[in-house]
Amino acid sequence: MTATPDLWHHYGRNRAANDPDVPAAFSWTRDQHTGPGVEALGDIAGAVVADLGAGPARHAAHLAVRHQPARVDAIDASPAQHAMACGLYGGLTPRLHLVHAGAVDHLRAHPDTYDVAYAVFGAPDFTDPRVLLPEAARALRPGGRLVFSTLAHYRGGSPAEIDVIPSSAPAKLPDGRAATLTRWVLRAYVWAKLLEAAGLADVTVEEFPAVGGGLGTLLVSASR
Secondary structure (H helix, E strand, O other), rough: OOOOOOOOOOOOOOHHHHHOHHHHHHHOOOOOOOOOHHHEEEOOOOOOEEEEEEOHHHHHHHHHHHHOOOOEEEOOOHHHHHHHHOOOOOOOOOOOEEEOOOOHHHHHOOOOEEEEEEEOOHHHHHHHHHHHHHHHHHHHEEEEEEEEEEOOOOOOOEEEOOOOOOEEEEEEEOOOOEEEEEEEOHHHHHHHHHOOOOOEEEEEEEEEEEOOOOEEEEEEEEEO
16 A cells, blocks of 8 residues: 655645744744734643644644643644644643544543644645544534634735635655645635534634735634
């Protein structure tokens, strides 16, 4: 059986080499200059938190070091991203737990576990939301919150989808050849309907427009 290529092999390597420190701030947007910070998660002191599609675990490391959670599980399916996270922040255990797993599989195996689950352009972007969001709802404890940022529109400004339709995003194979990832770029009301269908309530979707011709961001939140 042929192994699935790791399409995240190259992501974040330059930054990891040049900026390995725990980030001083937490940002939800692509330009990192607009929108709220960690306060969008609520008070996470003493909370059990999941980062869904954590990549090199920069956001998770920030929370673990600066906001006193009981534990942050930084979950990512990419072998390269998990290895990078271990190299950067493996010393932050036990408060930071680096998990090599797909978000859906991990959530399914951990019902009623998390006070907060979040993603910064993470698993909700690259996993069928009709599968991921119900598992996220079940993994939250009663009263728990799901918060994630995602693209408000396509690169180049084309509007997001009006239905749950995936698109393709450019990626690279480990050997550098071009490839594509499946990505969901959906309008605000589509995300809201998906969250409600997953059994979540108190849904809010706030848009932060692009700055300087960049990419706009939706900040989505809901509670169990």
